[in-house]
Amino acid sequence: MDTSGYGNDNYESLHNAASDDELVDIIAGATLDFSITDDVPPLDPEYSLGHDAYTNGKTGNTKLMDLLDEPVPGVGTYEDFNTIDWVREKSKDRDRHREITSKSKLSTPALLESISDAFSGWLLMLLIGLWSGALAGGIDILAHWLTDLKEGLCLSGFWYDHEHCCWGSNETTFQERDKCPEWQSWAELLGGSSVGASAYIVDYLMFIIWALLFAFLAVILVRAFAPYACGSGIPEIKTILSGFIIRGYLGKWTLIIKTVTLVLAVSSGLSLGKEGPLVHVACCCANILCHLFTKYRKNEAKRREKYAAAGVSYYFPLKTLWRSFFAALVAAFTLRSINPFGNSRLVLFYVEFHTPWHMVELVPFVLLGIFGGLWGAIFIRANIAWCRRRKNTCLGRYPVLEVLVVTGATALLSFPNSYTRMSGSELISELFNDCSLLDSSQLCGYITYSNTIPDRPAGPDVYTALWQLALALVFKMLITVVTFGMKVPSGLFIPSMAVGAIAGRLLGVGMEQLALNHHDSAIFKSWCSPGADCITPGLYAMVGAAACLGGVTRMTISLVVIMFELTGGLEYIVPLMAATMTSKWVADAFGREGIYEAHIRLNGYPFLEPKEEYGSKALAQDVMRPRRSDPPLAVLTQEGMSVGEVEAMVADTDYSGFPVVVCQESQRLVGFILRRDLVISLGACNARQRQEGVVSASLVFFTDHVPAQPTSGPPAVKLRGILDLSPFTVTDHTPMEITVDIFRKLGLRQSLVTHNGRLLGIITKKDVLKHMAQMANRDPDSILFN
Amino acid sequence: MDTSGYGNDNYESLHNAASDDELVDIIAGATLDFSITDDVPPLDPEYSLGHDAYTNGKTGNTKLMDLLDEPVPGVGTYEDFNTIDWVREKSKDRDRHREITSKSKLSTPALLESISDAFSGWLLMLLIGLWSGALAGGIDILAHWLTDLKEGLCLSGFWYDHEHCCWGSNETTFQERDKCPEWQSWAELLGGSSVGASAYIVDYLMFIIWALLFAFLAVILVRAFAPYACGSGIPEIKTILSGFIIRGYLGKWTLIIKTVTLVLAVSSGLSLGKEGPLVHVACCCANILCHLFTKYRKNEAKRREKYAAAGVSYYFPLKTLWRSFFAALVAAFTLRSINPFGNSRLVLFYVEFHTPWHMVELVPFVLLGIFGGLWGAIFIRANIAWCRRRKNTCLGRYPVLEVLVVTGATALLSFPNSYTRMSGSELISELFNDCSLLDSSQLCGYITYSNTIPDRPAGPDVYTALWQLALALVFKMLITVVTFGMKVPSGLFIPSMAVGAIAGRLLGVGMEQLALNHHDSAIFKSWCSPGADCITPGLYAMVGAAACLGGVTRMTISLVVIMFELTGGLEYIVPLMAATMTSKWVADAFGREGIYEAHIRLNGYPFLEPKEEYGSKALAQDVMRPRRSDPPLAVLTQEGMSVGEVEAMVADTDYSGFPVVVCQESQRLVGFILRRDLVISLGACNARQRQEGVVSASLVFFTDHVPAQPTSGPPAVKLRGILDLSPFTVTDHTPMEITVDIFRKLGLRQSLVTHNGRLLGIITKKDVLKHMAQMANRDPDSILFN
Numbered sequence A, B: 001m002d003t004s005g006y007g008n009d010n011y012e013s014l015h016n017a018a019s020d021d022e023l024v025d026i027i028a029g030a031t032l033d034f035s036i037t038d039d040v041p042p043l044d045p046e047y048s049l050g051h052d053a054y055t056n057g058k059t060g061n062t063k064l065m066d067l068l069d070e071p072v073p074g075v076g077t078y079e080d081f082n083t084i085d086w087v088r089e090k091s092k093d094r095d096r097h098r099e100i101t102s103k104s105k106l107s108t109p110a111l112l113e114s115i116s117d118a119f120s121g122w123l124l125m126l127l128i129g130l131w132s133g134a135l136a137g138g139i140d141i142l143a144h145w146l147t148d149l150k151e152g153l154c155l156s157g158f159w160y161d162h163e164h165c166c167w168g169s170n171e172t173t174f175q176e177r178d179k180c181p182e183w184q185s186w187a188e189l190l191g192g193s194s195v196g197a198s199a200y201i202v203d204y205l206m207f208i209i210w211a212l213l214f215a216f217l218a219v220i221l222v223r224a225f226a227p228y229a230c231g232s233g234i235p236e237i238k239t240i241l242s243g244f245i246i247r248g249y250l251g252k253w254t255l256i257i258k259t260v261t262l263v264l265a266v267s268s269g270l271s272l273g274k275e276g277p278l279v280h281v282a283c284c285c286a287n288i289l290c291h292l293f294t295k296y297r298k299n300e301a302k303r304r305e306k307y308a309a310a311g312v313s314y315y316f317p318l319k320t321l322w323r324s325f326f327a328a329l330v331a332a333f334t335l336r337s338i339n340p341f342g343n344s345r346l347v348l349f350y351v352e353f354h355t356p357w358h359m360v361e362l363v364p365f366v367l368l369g370i371f372g373g374l375w376g377a378i379f380i381r382a383n384i385a386w387c388r389r390r391k392n393t394c395l396g397r398y399p400v401l402e403v404l405v406v407t408g409a410t411a412l413l414s415f416p417n418s419y420t421r422m423s424g425s426e427l428i429s430e431l432f433n434d435c436s437l438l439d440s441s442q443l444c445g446y447i448t449y450s451n452t453i454p455d456r457p458a459g460p461d462v463y464t465a466l467w468q469l470a471l472a473l474v475f476k477m478l479i480t481v482v483t484f485g486m487k488v489p490s491g492l493f494i495p496s497m498a499v500g501a502i503a504g505r506l507l508g509v510g511m512e513q514l515a516l517n518h519h520d521s522a523i524f525k526s527w528c529s530p531g532a533d534c535i536t537p538g539l540y541a542m543v544g545a546a547a548c549l550g551g552v553t554r555m556t557i558s559l560v561v562i563m564f565e566l567t568g569g570l571e572y573i574v575p576l577m578a579a580t581m582t583s584k585w586v587a588d589a590f591g592r593e594g595i596y597e598a599h600i601r602l603n604g605y606p607f608l609e610p611k612e613e614y615g616s617k618a619l620a621q622d623v624m625r626p627r628r629s630d631p632p633l634a635v636l637t638q639e640g641m642s643v644g645e646v647e648a649m650v651a652d653t654d655y656s657g658f659p660v661v662v663c664q665e666s667q668r669l670v671g672f673i674l675r676r677d678l679v680i681s682l683g684a685c686n687a688r689q690r691q692e693g694v695v696s697a698s699l700v701f702f703t704d705h706v707p708a709q710p711t712s713g714p715p716a717v718k719l720r721g722i723l724d725l726s727p728f729t730v731t732d733h734t735p736m737e738i739t740v741d742i743f744r745k746l747g748l749r750q751s752l753v754t755h756n757g758r759l760l761g762i763i764t765k766k767d768v769l770k771h772m773a774q775m776a777n778r779d780p781d782s783i784l785f786n
Helices: A010-021 A026-031 A045-055 A086-104 A108-149 A162-167 A186-191 A197-225 A234-241 A252-267 A275-290 A300-315 A319-338 A359-392 A399-414 A424-432 A460-483 A493-517 A537-553 A557-567 A573-590 A595-603 A643-652 A675-687 A736-746 A765-775 B010-021 B026-031 B045-055 B086-104 B108-149 B162-167 B186-191 B197-225 B234-241 B252-267 B275-290 B300-315 B319-338 B359-392 B399-414 B424-432 B460-483 B493-517 B537-553 B557-567 B573-589 B595-603 B643-652 B675-687 B736-746 B765-775
Strands: A152-154 A183-185 A657-661 A669-674 A699-701 A729-731 A750-755 A758-764 B152-154 B183-185 B657-661 B669-674 B699-701 B729-731 B750-755 B758-764
Touching: A086 A108, A086 A300, A086 B736, A108 A152, A108 A162, A108 A252, A108 A275, A108 A300, A152 A162, A152 A186, A162 A183, A183 A186, A186 A197, A197 A252, A197 A399, A234 A275, A234 A300, A234 A595, A252 A275, A275 A300, A275 A493, A359 A460, A359 A493, A359 A537, A359 A573, A359 A595, A399 A460, A424 A493, A424 A537, A460 A493, A493 A537, A537 A573, A537 A595, A643 A675, A643 A699, A657 A675, A657 A758, A669 A675, A669 A750, A729 A736, A729 B729, A736 A750, A736 A765, A736 B086, A736 B736, A758 A765, B086 B108, B086 B300, B108 B152, B108 B162, B108 B252, B108 B275, B108 B300, B152 B162, B152 B186, B162 B183, B183 B186, B186 B197, B197 B252, B197 B399, B234 B275, B234 B300, B234 B595, B252 B275, B275 B300, B275 B493, B359 B460, B359 B493, B359 B537, B359 B573, B359 B595, B399 B460, B424 B493, B424 B537, B460 B493, B493 B537, B537 B573, B537 B595, B643 B675, B643 B699, B657 B675, B657 B758, B669 B675, B669 B750, B729 B736, B736 B750, B736 B765, B758 B765
Parallel strands: A729 A750, B729 B750
Antiparallel strands: A152 A183, A657 A669, A750 A758, B152 B183, B657 B669, B750 B758
16 A cells, blocks of 8 residues: 655555544544534434524524534544644543532532542553553563574474473473473474584575565565554654644554564564564553543543553653752762761662672773764664665565565574574573573683682683674674664664674673783772672673663663663663763764654654754744735634635635634734634534525624624524634744743644734744754755644 | 741741841842842943944934843842743743854854853762762761760760771670770760669760750751751742742852751751751752853753752652553563563563562551551641641740750650660661561560571560550651751651651561461461561561651652662562552542642742642633722833833832733733833933933833934933743633643743733732632632742
8 A cells, every 4th residue: 555654755655544544443433523414413403593592682693503502523623644732632621520520519420430530540551551561471472482483393382482392391401401302493393304504404494484474474464454553653652642643553453463563573583672562552552441431532632641651651851850860879979989887888778789890890881882872873874864765766665575675684694693593682681691600601601710710711602602793793783774664563672772782792701801811900900809700791781782772762861760670780870871871972962863753753743852952043923924925814803704705715725723813904813713623613504504594695703792683684603612712822022942842831733923912923833843944954844744 | 037937927037038148148149139220330321322323323313222232230130039930041041052052163262162061061960969969978977976976975086976986896796786885875974884773864864965955056056047947948949949039048058057957956866857958958059059150050940950950850740650650560560470481570681589578468558558648648737737836826936945845855755765766767777677687676586496497476575666666656756746847957758757667667567476376367378388487577667668758748659769769679669659659549638738838838939839730610811910890900001101100100019020012002912021120220221310311201112113203302211122022921711720731831920811912911920829729728818929
């Protein structure tokens, strides 16, 4: 259907995708409702008339159609690929809450409803946690099994993966846990032998065939059923969280297909992770579960709160927290060097603290930070350039072929090297691990003189491992650039961390051997005595992983928190902070965007980066529309326009809303009406046209009181009910910096511009983003949506 | 000077305090500058005139005084006890930043300045960390020494505290670390004997005398030099962070006196902690250091960022993070019960995890949460009632006597019970600790059958300890209510945690003995086999402490993070979360305010609680001034008013600012001018009156172009430079909910209200707070400041 994936032309492809998903999508149920005329409930025209006559008895007008009293379905919802109005959504939720609270005093069932409403947030979080946790567990188990299937099969039951197969075996020894007769490689199954060149070739071929099969299935499933299931999903979710509507992006089909294809993509051995897509899966769960609760089903803002809680709260800006962390750290260090307690305890109620690193080691940690920053900056540029190329050239037209080629190349190149053959998370786990004496890993092939002295010169195994790791580093760096952005689910955490972990481990082993051979040098003398195990290469791997992840994603403090969660070690905070801070500074010097922001921009989504510095001296009048040369702003007057005139204005323009003024001469602002609400309401009027006698000549009133009219003329239409009486305004002299801040903080969709009380123009979120793009010397037309 | 402390009448007392501090205060340097006429730089009137003539050559007016070109010192600063305008401050900072950036392209020194400016934030954080860390260390050492001085003296050097004295001794045994001949109690020093009733009485008396002496010194120092040094400081710092100005609150004298008196107050044995005051001390350090950097000295908003980072970032609202934490937790649990890896690892790269608690124990943990919530709610009510009584009755007039009486009572009652005699942090430390076999503590007086079986029935020592702890619990609960709010530095963390830790330890020992005696019951059978050490009373103490702290302060997630920092244990997250969540729910049922918010309200500070739910249907027109019966809004017109008329309007009213309109008839808004800026500018005009010929009849212009005037008349005064051309406006139909949200998010000081483009009225932060107080059935006149 769509061949482009990421790109300018995916406005169209996203639209196609959305129409495919339309029927099955769950979000759509709340936000679509566009077939207005069918949805209008069969109102009794007599009642409606009589009711209007009663409420407007004072003016003596019996022919007034009042849309204030009976809300038209669809009014207050949003179109696809549009930005929501946070202020309006929050206000709607407060109205609902107030209604429930006031009712709860009247009866016991209402009281129970009020209580259940209050607790529904917590219940929802519980359900989201249970469901997404279960899915994450299932994906993990299946991906393990499929990955091992590429190597062989378990004879005692095909459903066992390699590890569990040998657990059940009696012939497994502790030293060689991976080897047992029940687990047969493909060479053994097909050729009967597990040694020799032909067996190697059989294994090699089967490895590639399985990988291609998995990748093919993944890309075909994504293309056929849920185009939104590709990629990591984080850029889109960031945009959705900021208030954008992409119908179907968090729907049922996306969830199902993303879950299945994620397993396949991970198993195919491609250089991708599953953490980012898992966030997308969790948000899909949150969205689907939100529809069980009225509170969330009907409110875009409340739903977004849940998405945020479900998986991406660590993406919120945390500059202050980050700096305060830094201050606390320095304070702690000072306290330790003053040493008031005579021991080196850092905390009030000391439980446990040991420092397996020395201040001197901060130098290599900072070096790792620089490496991570450089890698992050280069990766982002290369990946964006590649994605742009995919979009603009014929490459984008063959996504299946692209996936197959990349998978084939990955499988071909990764099989010979054991460090690339294993999965990314296994690799990282191995690199993080410290060597114990019983460890059979190649990386732990140190020459051991005795069992008690931890002094470890590297043996030939270690040197082989180092060579293999160096090759793996180059391979991973290159292949990840072309992998991220293909039409399969793909995360970046694991590949980025793998690159950093390899670099860190290499440096760590280097430092270790340096310290071993230069115990007496000035650097090591004071803290690294002979025979002491003073350098932990695994820590270097961890620091390197954090640095690279920081360079690519630019989440620093949240990153350190994630690293804690992954490793559980509080004592490594200083190395981690030093490396991630350096990495961020270095990477920011080449461009302040993280990979996700870069992809958001590539796709033209209307995302107002909360932290982006903006230093222009422009005023609101420079950014607003109409520009000086444009025709004047299309405005409605609060009285005196006919239905026909209003319909003509709607048909002639494509603005998403119209200001309503007192009269054309004074341009004094009364309110703002959204195009969608106006279209729906006039459509509802049209449906009732014959019974009511509303014709094109009927007058439209946005005023509070409709003046008495001659009974002979056509009845008037009163639309004050759908008029936003508190539109946001700024003056023409407001600096754009302040305007941008207001848009960010209040989540506005548009703001009107006034001069000395007169309406001058309008600024939409798109105008703000276009202006910011222009200021940053980017193409303003890359902003596609409103 | 002031006898009230917390209370309505401390507007006056705070003012007195501020004037005392005026000369020495560092904040004042940046925000005061009120003696305008002296500060005006000696401008050359000829140059000024010629310059004006040149720039306004087109209008042919040579007599125009333009205040736009030469900023008058003092314009743009704030008066004491006023709210800052965040939008304006941020805008100022951006202007400064832009200027530095544009200059940096011109010369190398300017480039260096630009770089140093960029790094000054980090340097500042480093310095703040170093200084506040050093102060915290010093306070800790001194408080330890003074606390031990109440008991005795070290013969080998009076500057040693008890612990360090016996470290230097050769006769200290491991079992009795506290006993050595070098450390002499007062009975030994004065009476020569350490046993017997008379020795006990001597020690008792000396204990009380020292306590009274320390407390007396503390209260006298606070009253004489820095009244702002009393209390915890957190309520005021929260208010300052929200944008309020209290000159001298973070000044040099406050820092010095608070540091000294904090040591004395802690040593006096009063039931108070030093954590809250340390936050205040850190903020003082931040403020003083901010004055080293232009970037921060001149900007109230940037300075507040540093205060926040320096110590109170954990007070920011974290609802979303908190809920997402909960979701992550449930997901982790689900993952563990599915158990995809065959072991019970919870994290991706498993390092270490052990669970020293069982699901069944969540019942007592939740009970502790309920206790904590109840205690928090009762404590807040009792403490606020007591503080209000102090304020309104004659009690408030004798603060020194009050401190002495409370200190005397505390010393008298706490000496006989070893758990109250020791300091709060020592007590908590002892309660958190698990008993090892060598532990000599009374609480660890279990009957040990052998050295290997950890099965421990309680011995008589334990029962004695339990009784003493129960008495200590009652004592602490009562004395803390009257202690917090006295005129000495006092924190709440330690006393609250102590109450919870005692309750938790009591419950923990109870559970332990229950499990010991009922191994076979259905509850314990499955997980607590005989001989196993299945319950950790120390964990109960920790959970109880977190619950009570949560009940009093209502910081939940931040609290859990703090508990991690204090104890370093990640594995206790579930018990801590269960207890703090329960505690918050229970406490919130009795009132949503934490102790700090309650004190802010008691003092009438203008603090807009970020999380407070607000459910009124009022519109902006219901809250704005002027009310229907009031005289019309005092407005300036943009032309046609004379200096005399403006001065008369300023003199007749006490509003903090005036809207400027096109003309009285149309009421179309041009801008907003702050009273302070207007007064200063007109004052500067007066100073130049004779040379320039500006008289009362001179016309004031706020327009861009001043019309040509007859050369015979007095020269006009042009004030557009100090006019805010982008005042914030809302329409009269804007719901107050949205208005409150805008005030919160943008940090506004006031907003103008319009109807159909005409100016109707004004809403200030004080109006908003008064309205919210009215909605919550509180006295609206309790809001004292603007």
